[in-house]
Amino acid sequence: MNSAMAGVIGFVGLDQLSLELAALLLRAGYKVQAFEVQNLLVNEFLKLGGIECSSLREAAKGVSALIVLISHKDQIHDVIFGHDGALEGLQKDAVIILYSTILPSHIRTLEKNLKENGLATSVVDTYVYKATSENLNGKVVVVSSGMPDAISKAYPILSAMSEKLYIFEGEIGVGSKIKLVTELLEGIHLIAAVEAISLGVKAGIHPWIIYDIISNAAGNSWVFKNFIPQLLSGNVKYHFLNSFIQKLGIVLDMAKLLTFPLPLLASAHQQLVLGSSLGTGDDNTPLGQVWDQVFGVNTTDAANAERYSPEELATQITSQSKAVRKVGFIGLGAMGFGMATHLVKSNFCVLGYDVYKPTLTRFESAGGLIRSSPADISKGNLRTL
Amino acid sequence: MNSAMAGVIGFVGLDQLSLELAALLLRAGYKVQAFEVQNLLVNEFLKLGGIECSSLREAAKGVSALIVLISHKDQIHDVIFGHDGALEGLQKDAVIILYSTILPSHIRTLEKNLKENGLATSVVDTYVYKATSENLNGKVVVVSSGMPDAISKAYPILSAMSEKLYIFEGEIGVGSKIKLVTELLEGIHLIAAVEAISLGVKAGIHPWIIYDIISNAAGNSWVFKNFIPQLLSGNVKYHFLNSFIQKLGIVLDMAKLLTFPLPLLASAHQQLVLGSSLGTGDDNTPLGQVWDQVFGVNTTDAANAERYSPEELATQITSQSKAVRKVGFIGLGAMGFGMATHLVKSNFCVLGYDVYKPTLTRFESAGGLIRSSPADISKGNLRTL
Incomplete structure (x- = not known):
């Protein structure tokens, strides 16, 4: 299939996962173009065979779908409706594929604004992730939702950029809702993992041994298994906290709109805020040191200890x-x-x-x-x- | 190896996992005997080739190791030191293998009491579980700890009853500590799973679909993957809550002794108590109905719905x-x-x-x-x- 047949896909914002989406789309014969300010990501995108754009308008030009990775609602509004924004380049029958942590209510507002501007352009929201199970390990899964016309336009693209695809037809926001439910679990599991390892160290057990035993027991979670080694080896930095706090804030906002209580997430969120409040001003402080301060233990030294009683x-x-x-x-x-x-x-x-x-x-x-x-x-x- | 050579092992209390330990010991040539009041477990034990004992004293008689599954400290004391208790049947050089959720400090008290009674009998504490990882899936893992003489006596038995064995030599209580850390995670993950599924249902998503997506994503935990299907199909009952509340209470007690804060576990524990307070008086009420009442949703109906919008x-x-x-x-x-x-x-x-x-x-x-x-x-x- 040549690119003229398959069409052009635009990206607004890139991250590691969207590079994989781009690679899948290129393999399916699509042409991909992106607007992104971070050079590192742009370079990887160019290496794949993507085309760099110098403005939002340019990234949206001639595309059958625009994949938007922006989480803040005001930013999304500016990206699309702003001066020199995406809408100025967008064809009337293009579809916008949202790939962000965003409140379902904000997505509906966006859909409404597009309609009020007399545009046929329709919106699909997605939750994109790499599968963690044994059978599908590492495959790209896309959970998407939207009105039938939007799904109809987006289907070939969603299908090309995923290795497993869920479609919720008839209502926008389902993809985002499921993403928010997953993030609730990730946030709680993160704080649980830190609380558990710190308790173990306080009780005198070597953190790598706790990890070795529990990552193979009923106390395991995906976050425990994958995050704790990063934490113990000092690879996760302080600034990681703030993006997490922001994401979980959106989950709490969604629950508030539904008048739904989330006592455990609220507690985990407060612990993240406590961790954040102990920042030294250096975004690259290893995150383990922050939790050591919270819990009054020295996990960092214990993990690296040459000496052992x-x-x-x-x-x-x-x-x-x-x-x-x-x-x-x-x-x-x-x-x-x-x-x-x-x-x-x-x-x-x-x-x-x-x-x-x-x-x-x-x-x-x-x-x-x-x-x-x-x-x-x-x-x-x-x-x- | 005949049983006379390998020796006799006694069990005080049985559960499903100790039946597997018994089977492994029988396969290694040990003779196994047990005192247990529940007929169902005794029958399975007899089918394996075990011998039923009519008293604690009898179960302890002639054994090289006594495997004790009792969690309450007063009960353990009675089992061992009480009238017609295990100690009356125990050989002087036998080892007691604790296989319970019990505070490390209570284990040390037990060890001290044995010594004060002028007994050479020594104690090993263990955390026994079935491995959950891909490589070791379902294998019996034993994490054990004790003083060198106790470990030395227990080693052949621990080795025979496990498929992977950790030994912490030099200090008793490490096995229990690691068990308590795992239970902290299980408790938090349980409440997190319930909070997540309930939020998803409140947001209008079918609970089996949430399960299908998240059990394969970064929000997954062993508890989420294994507990939610049981909850949605109504197999977990109300009485499950109380054993969980008791176990987590012991974790909180351990942290209190260490002057260590566990804000997230405390919050999860309170949610369990809230669930427990909503009991209808019937221990066999499906647990999902309890959480539905807590969160004001109807997960149970949603999971079984014939009708779907x-x-x-x-x-x-x-x-x-x-x-x-x-x-x-x-x-x-x-x-x-x-x-x-x-x-x-x-x-x-x-x-x-x-x-x-x-x-x-x-x-x-x-x-x-x-x-x-x-x-x-x-x-x-x-x-x-």
Whole structure:
């Protein structure tokens, strides 16, 4: 299919996920063009084969669909209706695909404003995400909703840019509603994960060991599994809080309009605000330090500790599992050393750490592999067990 | 290995998971015996090859390890030190393996009491669970801790009754601490799941569709994925709340002893108490009805609704995935019908539901498979997508 047949798609704003949408659309034969101010994202977009536009109007010109990634309602209004805005470039029969965290009521206002301007242009709202389940792992899922005419126009594009597609026909805002419900869960799970890890550290347990055990137990969540390693290794920064607070504020706003109580989300939101209030002024402070201040613990040091109390030995044995032949030992006390060397003799690959260096030397000469910190052991297990 | 060599293991109290431990121990050549009052569990235990005991003393007699499943500290004290209690039957070198939700401080008291009674008997505490991750799915994991002599005695038994084993040597209570941290997460995730589904229903979205989308997105948790279907189908009953409230109370107690704040768990705990306060006096009331009362929605009816508003059509298309050939449509409006029949022609297996019966007849004659409710479609997809 050549691009003239498939048509042109415009992007207003880009993020990592919209780059994937662009790649899927290009593969389906669409031409894609974008207006975005961040150079890093624009460069990736150009590498894919996209075309950079110098204005909103230009990005909207000649497209059959305009994919808008802007969350603030006033900004969306300006982007579309403002001077040199998208509407000035838009064809009368184009469809606007919203890909943002935005209140359903604001989407309906936008739809109404378009109609009042005498425009046939119709709107579809979407929730776009990467699937997390075993079967669909990493595939792009699009949940979309809109009036029948809008769905009808958007369908070929939605279909091309997704690997699994849900369509709610007959009412706009359903995509956004489901996105807001998911974000409610993400927000609560984030604060729950931080509360849990901090409690564990306060109780004297190494955070990587808590992570290793719980990410495989009934206490697990997608956020726990994916966020905690980022937090413990210092990769998440303070500024992450503010975008989260904003998103959850929109969920609370939606519930308020529905006169619906969200006591647990409200509590999680307040914890995020508390975290945010403890900022040092540096947006790039590792987020773990903020939570350490909230809870009065030192998760950061515990996660990176070279030193480990021999009284808090942790050993981990894998038995009766034919598939697993790699075992980590944290602490090589009398029992631990005996078991570890026994496993070495049984042809296991055994990683060990102990604060007492001569023990490590002895362990190495018995055939064990030594590691420089408990975190290294735990991480090793995560990859292999 | 014959049972005389491997030894005898006693159980005080049984549950589904301890039946699995018993099966693993039997397979390793141990003889197992139990004292339990519930006939159903005893019968399953006997079927495995276990021996029923008529008293605590008898269950403890001749064992190398006594596995105790009792959560209340006073009960544990009575079980061990009471008249005709376990201690009267216990050999001096036996080890007690605690398999309960119990405060670390109570475990230390128990250990002290045993020592003060001049007994060599030592204690190991454990957190036992079925692994939830892809690699270890369903395997029995044991997280254990205790002083070196206790670990040394318990090691062969712990090793035989687990498929993955963690040992924390040098301090008792670590197993329980990790269990309490997991339960904190489970409790919060439970209330979060209920809050999310109720908000979605209030916003007009079918609960099975919310479940289908979110259980595959970043908002997912183990509790959401496994608990919500039970809740929506009415399988979880009111009495479930009280055991949860008790367990989370122990987590809050542990945090209090550590002077550690748990604002989010405290909020979740209060919601559980609110739910509990709305009981009708019938322990077997479906739990969903309790939450419906809390949130002023009707999730129960929505989940089972035969009728579905045609204005809230939901269609689901799977595109570009070669593996998936089964698609469900809820609502067969103008667009939905066209897409559904198009997919039928492309050799997809297409399930459809619509409130308007003539549409269904038309759909069936076009080669679609009709279903009697939206829930049937969603459930069908869960199994196949």
